Structure formats: C-alpha cells, structure tokens
Amino acid sequence: MIVALAGGVGAARFIEGLVRVHPREKITIIVNTGDDIELYGLHISPDIDIITYTIAGIVDKKKGWGIEDDSFNFLNMLKNYGIDTWFNIGDRDLATHIIRTDFLRRGLTLSEATERLCKLLNLKVKILPMSNEKFQTRIITDRGNIHFQEYLVKRSSQDQVRDILFEGEKKAKPAPGVIESILNAELIIVCPSNPLVSIRTILSVDGIEKALKETKAKTISITPLIGGSPVKGPLDKLMKGMGLEVSSFSIANIYKDFIDAFVLDVTDRDLKEKIESLGIDVYVIDTLMKGLKEKIQIAENILRIGDELKREE
Amino acid sequence: MIVALAGGVGAARFIEGLVRVHPREKITIIVNTGDDIELYGLHISPDIDIITYTIAGIVDKKKGWGIEDDSFNFLNMLKNYGIDTWFNIGDRDLATHIIRTDFLRRGLTLSEATERLCKLLNLKVKILPMSNEKFQTRIITDRGNIHFQEYLVKRSSQDQVRDILFEGEKKAKPAPGVIESILNAELIIVCPSNPLVSIRTILSVDGIEKALKETKAKTISITPLIGGSPVKGPLDKLMKGMGLEVSSFSIANIYKDFIDAFVLDVTDRDLKEKIESLGIDVYVIDTLMKGLKEKIQIAENILRIGDELKREE
Numbered sequence: 001m002i003v004a005l006a007g008g009v010g011a012a013r014f015i016e017g018l019v020r021v022h023p024r025e026k027i028t029i030i031v032n033t034g035d036d037i038e039l040y041g042l043h044i045s046p047d048i049d050i051i052t053y054t055i056a057g058i059v060d061k062k063k064g065w066g067i068e069d070d071s072f073n074f075l076n077m078l079k080n081y082g083i084d085t086w087f088n089i090g091d092r093d094l095a096t097h098i099i100r101t102d103f104l105r106r107g108l109t110l111s112e113a114t115e116r117l118c119k120l121l122n123l124k125v126k127i128l129p130m131s132n133e134k135f136q137t138r139i140i141t142d143r144g145n146i147h148f149q150e151y152l153v154k155r156s157s158q159d160q161v162r163d164i165l166f167e168g169e170k171k172a173k174p175a176p177g178v179i180e181s182i183l184n185a186e187l188i189i190v191c192p193s194n195p196l197v198s199i200r201t202i203l204s205v206d207g208i209e210k211a212l213k214e215t216k217a218k219t220i221s222i223t224p225l226i227g228g229s230p231v232k233g234p235l236d237k238l239m240k241g242m243g244l245e246v247s248s249f250s251i252a253n254i255y256k257d258f259i260d261a262f263v264l265d266v267t268d269r270d271l272k273e274k275i276e277s278l279g280i281d282v283y284v285i286d287t288l289m290k291g292l293k294e295k296i297q298i299a300e301n302i303l304r305i306g307d308e309l310k311r312e313e
Numbered sequence: 314m315i316v317a318l319a320g321g322v323g324a325a326r327f328i329e330g331l332v333r334v335h336p337r338e339k340i341t342i343i344v345n346t347g348d349d350i351e352l353y354g355l356h357i358s359p360d361i362d363i364i365t366y367t368i369a370g371i372v373d374k375k376k377g378w379g380i381e382d383d384s385f386n387f388l389n390m391l392k393n394y395g396i397d398t399w400f401n402i403g404d405r406d407l408a409t410h411i412i413r414t415d416f417l418r419r420g421l422t423l424s425e426a427t428e429r430l431c432k433l434l435n436l437k438v439k440i441l442p443m444s445n446e447k448f449q450t451r452i453i454t455d456r457g458n459i460h461f462q463e464y465l466v467k468r469s470s471q472d473q474v475r476d477i478l479f480e481g482e483k484k485a486k487p488a489p490g491v492i493e494s495i496l497n498a499e500l501i502i503v504c505p506s507n508p509l510v511s512i513r514t515i516l517s518v519d520g521i522e523k524a525l526k527e528t529k530a531k532t533i534s535i536t537p538l539i540g541g542s543p544v545k546g547p548l549d550k551l552m553k554g555m556g557l558e559v560s561s562f563s564i565a566n567i568y569k570d571f572i573d574a575f576v577l578d579v580t581d582r583d584l585k586e587k588i589e590s591l592g593i594d595v596y597v598i599d600t601l602m603k604g605l606k607e608k609i610q611i612a613e614n615i616l617r618i619g620d621e622l623k624r625e626e
Contacts, residue, residue: 041415058393071384077408080371081433091404095390098411102354120394 003185003217004029007198008047009064009232010224011191012054015125017295018189019055021303024124028181030208032193033110033129034137034166034201037149039087040078042097043104046149047198048114048129049096056121060090064232067092086154111175130202132175136167137197139238148197157234161241164196172205182211187306190221190259192287194230195251196238212258218309220261220302223248226288227267249274256280260309263287263302281309316498316530317342320511321360322377322545323537324504325367328438330608331502332368334616337437341494343521345506346423346442347450347479347514350462352400353391355410356417359462360511361427361442362409369434373403377545380405399467424488443515445488449480450510452551461510470547474554477509485518495524500619503534503572505600507543508564509551525571531622533574533615536561539601540580562587569593573622576600576615594622 002022004015006029019027032047046065053059053067060066070090078085089097096117103113109132118127139151141159151157182188193199203209212219225248230236236246244250252262252275261281264271265288272282283305289295315335317328319342332340345360359378366372366380373379383403391398402410409430416426422445431440452464454472464470495501506512516522525532538561543549549559557563565575565588574594577584578601585595596618602608 040411041418042411067390071386071404073384073404074387074408074411077380077405078412080405081408081412081430083412083433091384091386091407092390092393094404094407095387095394098353098355098387099391099394099396105354117394120396 001026001028001181001185002187002189003181004189004191005193005199005202006030006047006051006191007032007193008035008050011047011193011198012050012059012064013289013295014189014191014222014298015051016054016292017289017297017299018302019125020292020296021299024055028126028128028177028185030128030130030178030181030202032198032201033131034135034197035148036136037087037147039089040083041101042094043101043110044087044089044097045100045110045114045129048127049093051127052096052114052118052121052123055123055125058121066090087149088153109175111177126177126181128177128181129175130178130208131172131205133172134168135172135201135205137201138165138167139163140165152234157237161238164200164238164242166201166204169204170206174205174208178205179207179211182208182217183215185215185217187303188212188215188217188219189302190219190255192222192224192231194224194233194235194238195254196235196242200254209258218261218306219259220263220283220305220309221252221255221259222263222287222298222302223251223265223268225251225268226265231288247271252278252280252282261305263305314339314341314494314498315500315502316494317502317504318506318512318515319343319360319364319504320345320506321348321363324360324506324511325363325372325377326602326608327502327504327535327611328364329367329605330602330610330612331615332438333605333609334612337368341439341441341490341498343441343443343491343494343515345511345514346444347448347510348461349449350400350460352402353396354414355407356414356423357400357402357410358413358423358427358442361440362406364440365409365427365431365434365436368436368438371434379403400462401466422488424490439490439494441490441494442488443491443521444485444518446485447481448485448514448518450514451478451480452476453478465547470550474551477513477551477555479514479517482517483519487518487520491518492520492524495521495530496528498528498530500616501525501528501530501532502615503532503568505535505537505544507537507546507548507551508567509548509555513567522571531574531619532572533576533596533618533622534565534568534572535576535600535611535615536564536578536581538564538581539578544601560584565591565593565595574618576618 070092110129137148140163239246256278383405423442450461453476569591
C-alpha cells in the first residue's frame with residue numbers, strides 16, 4: 001500500500017500519474033482539511049474535491065480545481081440576490097458540497113461522507129481526510145486574522161503574511177485509518193504540495209508526525225519548488241512571511257525528521273549537497289508536470305526511488 | 314390592501330397581471346406550503362418560488378416555474394453520482410433553496426426567510442407562507458401514500474387518486490400576519506389555483522377559514538377551470554379521485570362559506586345560475602391568460618368586480 005500526503009492542485013497533478021502506474025486499490029491519500037470552509041451552510045472541502053475530481057477524470061484541467069465544462073449559474077443567481085460570491089463554486093461542483101453537507105447533517109463523519117462520495121464516483125483509491133474534527137488554517141496578515149481561503153481566493157494572496165495559525169489543532173484527532181495506513185504502508189509519498197498550509201496541517205494533527213517517524217515504510221517527499229519558485233500558489237509569499245528562505249532546502253528542513261529521501265527538481269540541483277547534509281537522500285529529477293506523460297514519468301521515478309531505498313536497507 | 318390566496322403556476326399567472334394594476338406595496342399573497350419538500354437537505358418551497366420568480370420577472374415563462382435561461386448541471390452531476398433526480402432544480406433556482414435552507418438552519422422561520430429573499434429581489438409585494446410549521450400534502454394513490462410532489466412530478470400524476478391528506482394540519486398555525494392581513498384586507502382574491510391541494514391546504518390551517526368568514530372584505534374567487542377542464546395540472550384527476558364532479562360548481566361549493574363572488578369562465582357560463590343558487594354572486598369573464606395583456610385585463614376585471622361588490626353593500 002502506498003500512502004500519499006496531499007494538499008490540492010500540486011498533489012493532484014502528481015496523483016494523476018500515480019494512479020496510472022500503481023493499482024488504485026493500493027493507494028491511500030491522506031488529505032489536508034485545513035482549507036475546509038462553510039459557505040451558505042455548505043461544507044466545502046477544497047483539497048478533497050480537487051483530489052477526487054482529478055482521480056475521477058472530471059477535474060477542470062486548465063484550472064486544476066472544479067469540474068470540467070461547469071457552469072456558474074448558481075453564483076450568478078447569488079449575485080442577483082446581492083450576496084457576496086468571492087468563492088468560486090460551479091454548478092456541478094455544487095452537487096458535491098450539497099451531498100456532503102447532507103451526509104454530515106445526517107450524522108456521518110467527514111471520513112464516511114468522503115468514502116461514500118468516492119464510492120459513488122467509483123474512485124477505488126482510498127481518500128482519508130486528515131481529521132474529522134474542525135480544523136482551520138488561518139493566515140495572520142497585516143489586515144487581520146483570515147481564513148486561508150479568504151487569503152488565497154478573496155484577497156488573491158495580496159496581503160502581507162505575518163503568521164499561520166491552525167485553529168482546532170490541539171483537539172483534532174486523526175481520522176480513522178490515518179495512523180494505521182501510515183504504520184502499515186510500504187511507501188509514503190509527501191506530494192508536491194505547500195509544506196506550510198497543506199502538509200504541516202496534516203503533520204500537526206495529533207499522532208500523525210509520530211506515526212511518520214515510527215513507520216518502517218520509506219518516506220519520499222517531492223519538492224513543490226522549481227527553480228526556487230512555486231509552480232502555482234502563494235508558497236513563496238507564505239515562506240517569506242514566516243521568515244523562511246524560499247528554497248527546497250527550507251522545505252527539506254521542515255520534513256527532515258520523518259523523510260528518507262527528498263526529490264529535488266533538476267533546476268535546483270545545486271542544493272543537493274546542502275539537503276544531503278540534513279541526513280536525507282536526495283534524488284534529482286525533472287519534476288515539471290506539463291502533461292500526463294510527465295506525470296506518469298515522475299510517478300514511475302518515485303516508485304523506482306522507493307524500490308532503491310528499500311534495497312539499500 | 315389586497316390579499317390573495319395562492320398556489321403555484323395558475324396563481325402566479327394571475328398575479329403577474331395584478332401587480333401591474335395595483336400598487337405592489339398594497340398586495341399581500343398568502344401562499345400554499347403544503348407542496349414544500351426537503352430534498353438533498355434543502356428546503357424547497359415550490360409555490361413560494363413560483364410566485365416570487367414571477368413577480369421578480371425572472372420566471373421561466375414557458376414552464377411557469379423555475380428561472381429563465383437556467384442550466385441543469387447540478388442535476389447532471391447528481392446523476393453522475395448515481396443519485397435519483399426526479400425533482401427538477403435548475404442551477405439558478407438552487408441559489409434560492411440554498412439561501413433559504415441556510416436561513417432556516419440559522420433559526421429564521423420560513424416567513425422570515427421568505428421576507429429576506431423577497432427583499433433581496435426587491436419584490437415589494439408581501440409574500441406570506443400560510444404557515445411556518447411543517448405541513449405536507451400527501452396523495453393516497455393505488456400505489457400508496459406519497460408526497461404531492463412525488464405524485465405530480467415523479468409519477469406524472471398517473472396514479473389513481475383515492476384521497477388527499479394534510480400531514481401536520483392539526484399542528485400548523487398560520488404564519489405571522491396571515492390572520493391580520495385577512496381581517497384588515499379591502500379585497501380578498503382566491504387565485505385560479507387548485508382548490509384541493511393549493512387553496513384547501515391554506516383553509517385547513519387553524520383560524521384561516523374562520524378569518525375569511527369574519528373579515529369585512531369582499532372575497533372573490535377565480536375559477537381554475539375553462540370549459541370544465543384545468544388549464545394545467547392534475548385538478549381533474551384529483552377531483553375525480555375525491556368523488557367530485559369536475560366543474561366550477563364543485564369548486565364554488567367548496568368555497569361557498571367564505572366567498573362573495575365567483576368568477577366563471579365564459580365557456581362555462583351555463584353554470585352561472587347553478588352557482589348563484591349557492592348564494593354567491595357570479596361574474597362571467599374570459600379567464601384564459603394567454604399573454605400579459607389578458608392577465609392585466611383579468612386583474613382589472615377583478616378589481617372592478619371588487620368595487621361593484623362594495624358599492625352594492
């Protein structure tokens with residue numbers, strides 16, 4: 001069983017390749033829920049949806065989120081009602097939020113709701129929310145303490161970042177299956193996701209980082225930086241805001257206590273030795289995922305690295 | 314103040330004319346909520362929505378319900394999820410259900426939620442649900458006891474009707490303003506709606522029929538039958554199922570204890586004397602509402618009849 005720790009778009013792009021080179025039934029994805037938000041009474045789990053839609057083959061490929069060929073008439077009507085519509089929700093996408101919210105109101109946990117939705121889409125891959133408890137990533141900016149989605153979407157990541165807070169962090173327990181899947185994994189992959197607001201949220205849930213340290217499985221993380229910059233998203237702004245150098249070295253440093261190998265992009269190969277000095281194996285490959293072909297190649301590379309690490313034991 | 318008792322499509326067609334010949338601020342519409350249904354965790358009030366959309370000028374004119382130029386991608390995605398989608402909900406229409414449900418979950422009553430939605434659409438007309446309590450029109454058919462919307466939409470009114478039950482009838486109190494508006498009205502209009510499942514539901518709410526008998530306002534009902542047949546909907550089937558003759562006489566007979574005048578269609582003018590024998594004034598006009606012109610003409614006729622009735626006092 002391969003276990004992947006995942007945020008949204010970056011992780012989904014990698015997983016799109018992974019599901020083509022490894023049996024879906026043998027993939028478990030632990031997904032960040034710190035970005036979850038309730039809007040208009042609906043429970044929205046952006047990262048779970050991005051991963052689900054991508055594996056189901058219905059994601060809007062251009063944007064990397066939402067469903068392809070979607071319409072936005074629900075939002076248009078909200079505008080008619082004079083209601084603020086800063087968060088994009090397509091009409092097809094809305095079906096997911098409505099069904100999930102209905103499941104939750106009927107007493108299902110987020111895990112159970114996610115499992116049902118995945119089954120309805122015949123996903124076969126197991127998707128686990130990191131936690132069923134309320135957990136909210138808040139960004140402390142020069143304009144105040146705001147929800148991560150407000151920072152990212154409503155404010156277009158334009159505010160000065162001062163800190164990142166995890167609300168609910170102390171109470172959040174890992175969702176059923178999370179710890180077990182880490183402990184029983186054959187290989188663990190930290191997807192090319194935002195380390196500060198996607199992976200660190202997962203790590204902050206009680207017991208998850210400990211399990212990652214204890215597991216016998218090899219753990220490989222894939223850099224989300226190419227040429228020292230994020231392919232997408234505000235990772236550079238968040239890192240700067242947290243006083244971190246924007247580099248794969250900083251990221252390896254965050255992960256160093258539980259990863260065995262760090263996969264660096266060819267454009268950043270000069271950091272290889274510096275990261276190795278942290279006691280981590282470093283592999284240099286082309287991590288830019290232009291199309292499906294590259295995604296499959298990267299996934300194959302990661303599986304190959306996993307095999308190498310095992311043989312080295 | 315004019316008070317109208319209303320169901321869905323038939324009433325809305327008449328009201329479309331009424332709002333053009335009488336100040337909107339002086340119109341209160343008491344709307345049937347027996348057709349309300351919860352689907353996917355959303356509170357849907359079909360008749361309130363039809364009336365609201367019609368007055369707001371956004372109704373789908375061809376169908377008489379829903380919003381014009383709507384898309385159905387939410388429903389398409391539900392189908393992808395393998396979920397039953399017998400009830401038509403457009404993507405724009407969905408905004409109303411979501412906002413209403415959110416209001417209700419936050420503790421607002423249906424009246425308050427309706428008032429807010431009407432205000433957001435700048436409706437000016439006052440729309441009152443007949444009751445804020447749960448009230449459900451059930452049709453007893455040869456296939457069992459089903460929700461009215463299931464009978465009408467899912468089963469296309471094809472089942473043999475044996476009885477009509479009002480679930481919640483005994484507990485339902487009139488919504489705030491309903492009794493007061495009836496008692497203080499200058500004119501009351503029973504819209505050309507289904508007497509059995511739209512108007513009788515309203516009458517069955519505790520105190521409403523009593524207020525209609527006590528009010529000093531003249532009450533005029535408009536027949537929903539033309540040439541002895543309903544313009545739209547399953548009224549004939551429901552009447553037959555209840556052992557009633559399908560005719561305006563049967564309808565006048567249901568209303569006889571609280572109406573002053575019955576407006577009959579020209580095609581049924583031979584029933585005039587028979588209905589007058591019930592002690593009701595009968596007016597014969599062309600009630601077919603082809604376009605806006607006819608709707609305005611009928612509304613003008615009704616106001617004229619109201620004036621005549623007052624002068625006769």
